[in-house]
Amino acid sequence: MSLATFVRPAIAAPRTHVPLSVALAQAKSYPLPGGPLSPDSIARLKAYANRKPRPRDPLVAETLGTLAAVAKATPPTRDPLSLGSVAAPKAEAKAKSPPPRPLSRKSIATLKAKTLGNIYYDLNRVGKVRINVREGRKITTDRTRYWHECKKATNFISKMVNLVAGLDDSYHSAEGLALSDEVDDLLQRIGWEGFAIAAYSEAFRRLLSLDQEVDTQLRQEVLEALTANKNSLELYGRVRNIDWRGLLLPYSNDNIRYMGPALKLVKKFWDRHPHELATPLDGGDHVVTPSYDNHRQPNVTKNIWDPADWKDHVDPKDNPEINVTMRWAHVYDLGCCDFCESPHVCRCEVQSMPGELVELVKTADRGIGVRALWPFRKGDILGEYIGRLIPDGSRSDQTYALGWEALSDPRTRGIVSIDAYYQGNWARFVNHVCENASVEYRCRTFGDRAAMTLEATRDIAMYEELTVNYGPKYWKTRQCRCGSSNCYSARQAEAPPKKGRARKTGMRVPLREIKVGEEEQEAVTGKGVAEESQALQGNAGDDSENIVGGGEGEEVLCPDPSSNVVMYQDPPKNNGGDGDHPEKDDHKDKNYVPEDDSDGDDDDPGPTVVEAAEVMDLSG
Ligand SMILES: C[S@@+](CC[C@H](N)C(=O)[O-])C[C@H]1O[C@@H](n2cnc3c(N)ncnc32)[C@H](O)[C@@H]1O
Structure with missing residues (x-):
């Protein structure tokens, strides 16, 4: 085969329209391959050329007529693809179109x-x-x-x-x-x-x-x-x-x-972390830096476990190095993961995003508070209560102490206290109301630990202040200013004070069932749980008031999973603190003690003293 076979033939010149008479004349004179046209063919061609038009289908005629009429009546509009500039009557068309229905x-x-x-x-x-x-x-x-x-x-x-x-x-x-x-x-x-x-x-x-x-x-x-x-x-x-x-x-x-x-x-x-500054709500321009007892309150993102806090408080056979709220510690039975139900350490996490959509505000009469910057829905998990994990009751000032309690043994109820007076996150600034609180504390197990979450108990409006119920005991020695008609302080003022042993006055939430000893294990399995919880309500007397959040004596063993939770069923990979994910690496640390930059000494993360309630001008 020669190369010429593959050469494209030249494109033919465009055909021009030739009138039939000329075509016939040409046909007669041209030497066509089949010879000149026969008289029959010529007659057929003539008949075709002179044929009468067929009557049009009435329906088609009507449709075409309507379209022509519409086209005549409608002014030309801009063809979106054409470059021709026919002015589009946009404003007129808009004025003629019916106004949009107003929203309800x-x-x-x-x-x-x-x-x-x-x-x-x-x-x-x-x-x-x-x-x-x-x-x-x-x-x-x-x-x-x-x-x-x-x-x-x-x-x-x-x-x-x-x-x-x-x-x-x-x-x-x-x-x-x-x-x-x-x-x-x-x-x-x-x-x-x-x-x-x-x-x-x-x-x-x-x-x-x-x-x-x-x-x-x-x-x-x-x-x-x-x-x-x-x-x-x-x-x-x-x-x-x-x-x-x-x-x-x-x-x-x-x-x-x-x-x-x-x-x-x-x-x-x-x-500055966003939760180390509070917005003035009273119309002033001064941003407030949260401080307590003249100590600035820095934000931390993880609970802190310092063995030094525990060395005098744990059983000599136990190791103060071990953070008892970690699932791998096996000191308490923290149960299965609330979200993926895995009995083992899993990779479930609570998202941090809701906590980024809240702000600290300076209230008129209750110090710093927290406001929602998102319309949260009932059941949303807004974040965790973070602070230093210390033995329950080891600090006399219980203002920011949130106690974790075990239900199974009323004598050793207090286990861990999350004390956020110095290091903590935004959750410590949620103020109290005696009625209709918008969030509650819940003890949850997920990932590699047990954690105290803040969850919406009802829909929360945009810019609404978040509120929680600390429980009446908290207010035995303090004056509540929630203003509700059922305010604990108002009721306590009416009732004569009860005699009895001194009680812890922090906020308290039940920890899930614990395995303190073999004999208690029976109580927490099968029939044990509900009965135990009931018995506690009975036994607890006034102590049951301590329990905030899930309600008095409420069983918190199997809370419902929530939507804003990231679930992974695989166990976490031990990343060995490779530095790729500094936050996560720290989080996987057995015991996390953040660096303190107040005095340059990591071993002594003491509070930073501030001169007075520190303020700065928003306008710079
Ligand atoms: C856990 S802290 C909450 C944050 C606190 N407002 C602050 O500025 O750090 C609890 C303290 O807030 C104040 N507080 C919270 N709710 C209150 C209320 N309803 N009435 C009066 N004081 C309240 C009390 O001083 C209480 O001891």
Whole structure:
């Protein structure tokens, strides 16, 4: 076969239309392969050319007529693919289309809470990505992600600057209401700093975007809520080191309305955990640093077990090095995992995200409190009560002590106390109410340990203060200010004081059944559990009041799994503290004692003394 076989033939010239008469004349004169056309063929061709058109199907005719009429009546619209510029009558079409049905009150309330929650959620996410980028963790994905977030925020601020400067009207709302007025109002109330912080949130950008056709009422309510919580928004963004100033600096010479004060230098909070600062709720501008007894209260993320706390308190045959709340310690029978039901150490974890959506607030009369920045649902596990694990009752000040109790042996009920007076997390700042508390403490087993969780006992509204019931005993020596008609303090003032042995006055939660000795093991198996729990209710007398959370004498052996739990059934891989996951490595440490940077001495993590209730100005 020659090469020429594979050469493509030249493309034929396009055929032009030839009238039939010419074709016939040509056909007669051309030497066709089959010879000239026969008279028959010529007659057939002539007949075809002169045929009468068939009558059109009436239905097809009608449809075509209607379409033609519609096409005539409708003005031409822009073909999305064409480059031709037929002006699309967008505004007219919008004006003619029926106005969207207004949302019901309930829908507005739900959407408002979700939008506000999403704004905080977005800021938290961007803040975490920025920290990862800054610290060089997970570098490629986070860098790209952060770059995209900055780009979106920059574009948004540029549009808003143009809007405020009256150069751009593309952000006017569909209803004809000038959105620029709302933006102007908002800027006056939350300032450019709050605005630029919120610009990093997709939810906020959508709220002010024309494309999203947000209900006017909903937008107004969300903006009002943001205005009322301006301090919260600003501190939340700043303590997460959101780079809001970087967005405004390009306009520093443009004399943009209200922008001057926002361009001043402000303090950065790189060194502070978000839960080491509290938002002032009373309208003041001063951020409060939580402190107790003139000791600053640093945030820690894991329970601390220091053998030094236990050496005088454990049975001589036991080892003070062993943290009894760890499942592998086998000192107490902590039961199966609450979530995957594995009898062995598993990899289940409670997510940290809900705890990132709460803030510390300075209340008027109860010190620091905690507020929800997300509309939590009943049953949500919000986080863990973290602190130093010390022998129950070994510290006289029980203000932040949450006691774990064993149900099986009333004589040795107190086991471990989580004392958070110095090191702890946000959970220690949840204040008390005597009625209708929104969260409860629960003793849970999961992963490699037993932990004390805070769980929502009912739906919690956005910005609502979280509350828990410490139990009446806590208030025997203190004055409750919850203001409820059934307040323990009010009732105690009426009732004469009871005589009896001195009782521990911390908050108390039952630990799950323990295996103190063989004889008690029988009581906790089979029939034992329910009866034991009942007996305890009977026996306990006033002591049953100690039990908060699950309710008096409530059996907490098999709590329901919750949704915000990460479940893994495989046992954890011992990563040997390779440093890849510093938090997790620490967590797998048998005993975790965090470094104390207060005096540079790791062996003596004593409280940092502060001069007075330390405050700093939010406006830098
Ligand atoms: C576990 S701490 C809670 C955080 C505390 N507000 C703070 O600023 O650190 C418990 C203390 O908070 C205060 N507290 C909490 N709830 C209260 C209430 N309903 N009435 C009065 N004081 C309350 C009391 O001083 C109590 O001893």
